[in-house]
Amino acid sequence: MTELPPQRRGVPIYIQIIIWVFLAALLVIVALGLKRAQQGTVQPGQKIDNFSLTLFSGYEYEGKTSVNISELRGKVVVINFWASWCKPCEQEAADLKQAWEFYEPSGKVVFIGADYVDTEPEARVYLKKFGITFPNGPDLATKISQYFRIKGVPETYFVDKNGVLQYVQIGPFTSLEQIQGIIDPLIAE
Amino acid sequence: MRSTSYRFPLAVLIAFALVLIINFMVSSQGSAPTDDEVNKIAKQLYCPVCESTPLDVCPTEACRQWREVIRTMLAEGKSEAEIKQHFVTQYGVRVLNVPPNPWATYFVPGVVILLGALFLARGFQLWMKPGRTAAAPVKAEAELVPQDDYVAKMEEELKKRK
Numbered sequence: 001m002t003e004l005p006p007q008r009r010g011v012p013i014y015i016q017i018i019i020w021v022f023l024a025a026l027l028v029i030v031a032l033g034l035k036r037a038q039q040g041t042v043q044p045g046q047k048i049d050n051f052s053l054t055l056f057s058g059y060e061y062e063g064k065t066s067v068n069i070s071e072l073r074g075k076v077v078v079i080n081f082w083a084s085w086c087k088p089c090e091q092e093a094a095d096l097k098q099a100w101e102f103y104e105p106s107g108k109v110v111f112i113g114a115d116y117v118d119t120e121p122e123a124r125v126y127l128k129k130f131g132i133t134f135p136n137g138p139d140l141a142t143k144i145s146q147y148f149r150i151k152g153v154p155e156t157y158f159v160d161k162n163g164v165l166q167y168v169q170i171g172p173f174t175s176l177e178q179i180q181g182i183i184d185p186l187i188a189e
Numbered sequence: 190m191r192s193t194s195y196r197f198p199l200a201v202l203i204a205f206a207l208v209l210i211i212n213f214m215v216s217s218q219g220s221a222p223t224d225d226e227v228n229k230i231a232k233q234l235y236c237p238v239c240e241s242t243p244l245d246v247c248p249t250e251a252c253r254q255w256r257e258v259i260r261t262m263l264a265e266g267k268s269e270a271e272i273k274q275h276f277v278t279q280y281g282v283r284v285l286n287v288p289p290n291p292w293a294t295y296f297v298p299g300v301v302i303l304l305g306a307l308f309l310a311r312g313f314q315l316w317m318k319p320g321r322t323a324a325a326p327v328k329a330e331a332e333l334v335p336q337d338d339y340v341a342k343m344e345e346e347l348k349k350r351k
Binding site: 011012015016018019022083084085117118119122138140141142143146 | 237238249250251254255257258277278279280281282305308309311312315316
């Protein structure tokens with residue numbers, strides 16, 4: 001009797017399934033990572049999730065030491081990311097200050113300054129230097145900037161009364177009129 | 190007459206007290222942290238803005254400010270751990286050159302990858318391993334004899350030479 005040539009034995013079906021699921025999961029993880037890396041900033045039309053910003057002493061919002069974005073529904077919210085070491089931020093500081101002074105009495109617009117990876121003493125010097133008085137605080141552990149996926153500073157996000165992001169300004173504003181041109185239609189909605 | 194006799198010891202006492210106070214103030218203030226002490230901690234932190242640049246060698250204005258924060262905190266008597274925790278709170282865990290829990294960061298993914306690799310290797314091994322099928326029919330020896338004339342001749346020649 002002669003032995004037959006060896007035959008291949010099949011892998012149990014459950015192992016095959018696990019292997020393919022494992023490989024598919026790896027591919028999905030890589031794909032999601034690539035997609036997120038290419039996404040850029042949060043896009044207009046997206047509803048902004050709630051977040052809380054701890055505010056510097058002297059820059060509170062209605063006497064509160066932190067501000068929740070969800071509490072500002074019904075108002076146009078302008079979120080400005082800045083840093084004291086950021087030279088382009090200085091270009092727009094005066095325009096932002098004027099814009100805040102223009103809209104603050106109406107109570108329809110809230111400006112929030114998120115100080116990005118900065119030191120408090122230098123941030124305070126900056127705020128004082130440009131006479132900025134709207135609520136400002138450090139973006140602790142860069143959680144807010146990570147949520148918005150900012151690419152640098154300055155960047156400004158305009159959220160409408162319903163909490164939906166409507167406009168993103170990358171880089172500094174060039175004039176007060178430019179800021180007004182974005183905010184006025186959002187108030188009128 | 191009597192009052193003047195008190196003046197000298199009183200002046201000495203006041204001077205002594207002043208010396209003590211000044212000495213206490215100087216000693217409590219401590220010496221300013223040196224650059225080496227600052228850089229020892231800065232070396233363990235990364236600039237949160239620049240890509241992969243340790244804080245001790247980062248030339249930007251922002252990094253200079255952060256080094257000053259370390260210096261100030263050292264002068265206040267804060268420990269290395271407290272300073273690093275302050276930076277993590279302010280700028281996130283990415284500023285640390287070594288993650289806070291290296292075991293979880295390196296070991297767990299390492300083990301998962303190793304297990305996955307072993308699992309895959311075992312799967313492929315099973316796949317490639319030769320086996321026998323018990324129910325396979327046994328072929329007759331005659332069937333295995335080569336049918337080709339040329340091969341048959343060659344085998345015959347070989348047998349003769351043996």
